[in-house]
Amino acid sequence: MSRLQRIYYLIPVVALVIPFMANEYLLWVVNAMLVYILVTVGFNLVIGNLGQLAFANTAFFGIGAYTAAILMVYAGIPYVLAIVASAVAGGVAGFLASVTALRGIRLYYLAIITLAFGELMRWVYLHGDKVTRGSDGLQIPQPSFFWIPLDSEMPKFYVFLLLTVLVVKATSNLMRSRIGRAIVSIRDNEASTASLGIHTARYIVVAFVWSGSVVGIAGAMFAALIERVFPESFGLTEIIVHFGMVLVGGTGSIVGSVLGAITLTALPEYFRQFPGMDELLFGVIIVLVLLFLPKGLVSLLCRISPAFNERYYRE
Amino acid sequence: MEPLLELQGVSVNFSGLQALANVTFNAHAGEVRAVIGPNGAGKTTLFNAISGYVPSTEGAMHFMGKPIHGLAPHEISAMGVRRTFQNGGLFPEMTALENVLTGLHVDIDSSFLGIVLGLREAREAEREGLARARRLLDLMDLGAIADQPVKDLSGGQQRMVEIVRTLATEPPLLLLDEPVVGLSPPMRDRMMEIIRRLAGEEGIGIMLIEHVIDLVMSGSDIIVVLSSGEMIAEGPPDEIRQNREVLEAYLGHA
Numbered sequence: 001m002s003r004l005q006r007i008y009y010l011i012p013v014v015a016l017v018i019p020f021m022a023n024e025y026l027l028w029v030v031n032a033m034l035v036y037i038l039v040t041v042g043f044n045l046v047i048g049n050l051g052q053l054a055f056a057n058t059a060f061f062g063i064g065a066y067t068a069a070i071l072m073v074y075a076g077i078p079y080v081l082a083i084v085a086s087a088v089a090g091g092v093a094g095f096l097a098s099v100t101a102l103r104g105i106r107l108y109y110l111a112i113i114t115l116a117f118g119e120l121m122r123w124v125y126l127h128g129d130k131v132t133r134g135s136d137g138l139q140i141p142q143p144s145f146f147w148i149p150l151d152s153e154m155p156k157f158y159v160f161l162l163l164t165v166l167v168v169k170a171t172s173n174l175m176r177s178r179i180g181r182a183i184v185s186i187r188d189n190e191a192s193t194a195s196l197g198i199h200t201a202r203y204i205v206v207a208f209v210w211s212g213s214v215v216g217i218a219g220a221m222f223a224a225l226i227e228r229v230f231p232e233s234f235g236l237t238e239i240i241v242h243f244g245m246v247l248v249g250g251t252g253s254i255v256g257s258v259l260g261a262i263t264l265t266a267l268p269e270y271f272r273q274f275p276g277m278d279e280l281l282f283g284v285i286i287v288l289v290l291l292f293l294p295k296g297l298v299s300l301l302c303r304i305s306p307a308f309n310e311r312y313y314r315e
Numbered sequence: 316m317e318p319l320l321e322l323q324g325v326s327v328n329f330s331g332l333q334a335l336a337n338v339t340f341n342a343h344a345g346e347v348r349a350v351i352g353p354n355g356a357g358k359t360t361l362f363n364a365i366s367g368y369v370p371s372t373e374g375a376m377h378f379m380g381k382p383i384h385g386l387a388p389h390e391i392s393a394m395g396v397r398r399t400f401q402n403g404g405l406f407p408e409m410t411a412l413e414n415v416l417t418g419l420h421v422d423i424d425s426s427f428l429g430i431v432l433g434l435r436e437a438r439e440a441e442r443e444g445l446a447r448a449r450r451l452l453d454l455m456d457l458g459a460i461a462d463q464p465v466k467d468l469s470g471g472q473q474r475m476v477e478i479v480r481t482l483a484t485e486p487p488l489l490l491l492d493e494p495v496v497g498l499s500p501p502m503r504d505r506m507m508e509i510i511r512r513l514a515g516e517e518g519i520g521i522m523l524i525e526h527v528i529d530l531v532m533s534g535s536d537i538i539v540v541l542s543s544g545e546m547i548a549e550g551p552p553d554e555i556r557q558n559r560e561v562l563e564a565y566l567g568h569a
Binding site: 047169170173174178179181182184185187188189191192193194195196197198199200206252311312313314315 | 339341387392393405406408409410411412417419421434444445
């Protein structure tokens with residue numbers, strides 16, 4: 001485990017090297033990766049760790065983005081508070097989604113009800129145009145992180161990196177504890193989990209709320225990244241993209257989430273120069289990975305070192 | 316001696332089907348109590364009713380003097396009634412160690428905030444749990460397979476891990492649903508030996524469901540016989556062996 005923790009040494013290297021190697025566009029792509037890392041980590045918690053087919057995460061993402069945008073535009077609150085508000089809003093949405101799972105709506109039924117919820121939210125953004133400006137999108141004022149104006153990709157990069165590292169580390173702490181074990185044990189055998197004195201309903205709620213908050217924060221970052229929030233950023237296609245990131249990286253693995261988010265942000269972006277190729281490639285990557293690496297890209301790392309196997313405790 | 320578990324007229328009704336009818340007995344600490352009966356007699360239903368997985372329609376159940384009827388499975392378990400499952404209740408993707416750690420959940424005293432922020436008190440509580448889980452596996456000679464996912468273990472090893480996980484919090488009462496089914500005869504004997512030791516040396520009250528009559532006769536102190544949901548006999552092995560009603564239920568003669 002300690003060997004795996006050396007990955008953290010990479011973070012300062014990344015922080016120092018990337019901004020000086022990349023132009024404004026590449027830095028934008030890296031910032032998008034950081035946003036999608038949180039999206040995938042949050043989504044994976046419900047899909048991979050809790051094992052519930054809930055697709056409400058893209059809706060949490062939109063709720064986070066619109067919460068931040070609306071509060072900044074209409075209430076003029078600082079960006080830092082908008083991030084906190086997005087985390088809370090995402091958590092509340094996560095709680096609502098957990099109620100459906102607790103009511104015994106599972107599997108395909110949970111899948112379809114959460115997909116419908118996502119479409120409903122998109123409809124709300126589209127038709128709540130007095131507030132959301134509908135399909136024109138809601139332009140946000142230039143955000144500042146405390147006293148740092150986020151007026152170019154470089155300051156955004158450092159703020160996003162800080163947020164991503166903190167949230168991923170907190171999520172990792174949570175997963176490697178009695179709480180993370182309770183969540184995974186519910187996936188593996190819900191009935192026998194209760195026989196160990198574990199209040200299963202409570203941990204289903206914890207998983208959904210945490211997932212919603214993480215993705216809500218990603219939404220607030222996304223709002224700052226694109227500076228104008230559109231309903232189409234949270235549609236069905238995006239759900240597929242986010243789900244693809246989870247599958248390509250590896251379900252139930254935090255390292256996998258990071259890999260999936262990076263891969264499926266970078267490759268389609270690269271192939272955008274060949275019109276039509278990016279969508280095609282997106283599909284091809286998912287098919288190839290599912291065929292040859294059903295446990296995702298992280299399984300390649302597991303072959304190199306068993307330290308990459310997802311563990312639910314810390315030495 | 317005050318009984319560990321008191322059942323008084325416990326009945327379970329599945330939409331008209333009487334799965335358990337008026338079952339009454341007391342189970343004690345340090346005693347191995349076998350529950351036997353033909354298929355469909357209500358043995359697992361009895362365990363499900365005691366552990367809260369199936370609501371009892373009538374009657375009262377008390378554990379160490381406190382009522383447990385109507386409580387949820389996790390509440391009954393937290394009070395100290397722990398069980399295993401006929402088809403195995405392990406978490407297959409987790410390692411043996413992680414399974415036992417999950418069994419220690421209620422004993423690991425770490426707060427949500429402490430865990431998320433990685434505070435020392437939370438890390439220490441986790442570390443204590445980890446050390447205890449390793450010790451428990453070592454005690455049962457399972458130390459070597461501690462870090463393997465349980466889905467890769469043999470059936471016998473899986474049973475052992477499940478028993479260790481169930482025992483981790485030192486519960487006063489253990490319900491074992493067919494603990495030796497699918498085990499080789501030497502493993503079977505070893506498991507029965509462990510069960511006898513847990514009752515004899517640790518003073519744990521054990522109830523077990525078992526089909527192999529020889530094991531039941533040699534390994535248990537008291538036998539409860541169920542037939543069509545009714546308790547038709549209760550007593551030490553010698554008495555049960557000679558009980559006419561039991562012979563009829565099993566062999567079907569008049």
